[in-house]
Amino acid sequence: MYRGFQLDRATPDKHCPVCHAECSERYINPGYTQIICPICGKFSAGDMAVYFITSLNDQKDNISYKLSHFFRSLSERAFGKSDSSLFPIYSHEDLKRVLNTPDPSVREKLLMLLQYIASLSNYPGQIVGLQPANDYPVLCAKNRAETDFYIQALGKDGMILVGKTEGGEPNCTITTRGWQELEKAEQSGADSPNGFIAMWFDPTQNPMRDAIKSAIIAAGYQPIRIDEVEHTNKIDDEILAKIRQSRFLVADFTGQRHGVYFEAGFMLGLGRTVIWICSKSDFADVHFDTRQYNTIVYENTDELKTRLQFRIEAILGKGPIPT
Ligand SMILES: [Zn+2]
Incomplete structure (x- = not known):
């Protein structure tokens, strides 16, 4: 029913509706x-969602950089640049939630930029090129000028050495101090004993919820799940805060809930582990091809519990909470 709106402005050109x-x-x-x-x-x-994005462009305050950041961090951190197989279909409700997310702090933006440069580096000491005009969403900056500012700041802080290519674009090398900073940031996430559960909130899913909880506890972690009746901004803020405090997230795609795709995407954006699971009967309906992400496709709760526990231990090691 919305196609009439969407096609007017979206079809004739090949421009991105978010950033143009x-x-x-x-x-x-x-x-x-x-x-x-x-x-x-x-x-x-x-x-x-496309109609919603287009309507944002007509507003005076440009807030679409938040969407650019959300989409780009998924591409960068989760899937690798050459991988085009994972395309969750976002609804306008998902996008509204993204827009309600507070911006990262300056400290967080500096770390995101440093992590991005690290992801481009094949080895310490490598000089890597940046394209601030294209790369600004990586750190949730509003534009090239803000990105240039953070590149210079990382240089002044001794985290990177900044140079210039012949074309005038910045290139940089992470210093020893920068690599140590990255290691420190990684370890602080590793301290959290929490595992967040993202799944369909429906009474039919209670046996699966209990199996997931048991698996997380058996692996030595604390399961975190927010029981919700409906989405309000208040609950969304609480969910995002809890995800931020978690070391990993278990995403059960059974039931194809948008909230689950959103929460998994948010966790991937933080650069942390997402463990994908789905019931066998629902797997054919999953919105994208998760096969290469090694989804645990389960037929019953016993199988789910055992396989999930082993998967958590294989990826993250035994957790800090005695079982
Ligand atoms: Zn774009």
């Missing part, structure tokens, strides 16, 4: 649009 950059790919499918943007990375949005 020229896209390398833009596909219109029944019900959603799929985009590969040099700035926002790869994403899919439902028709209503």
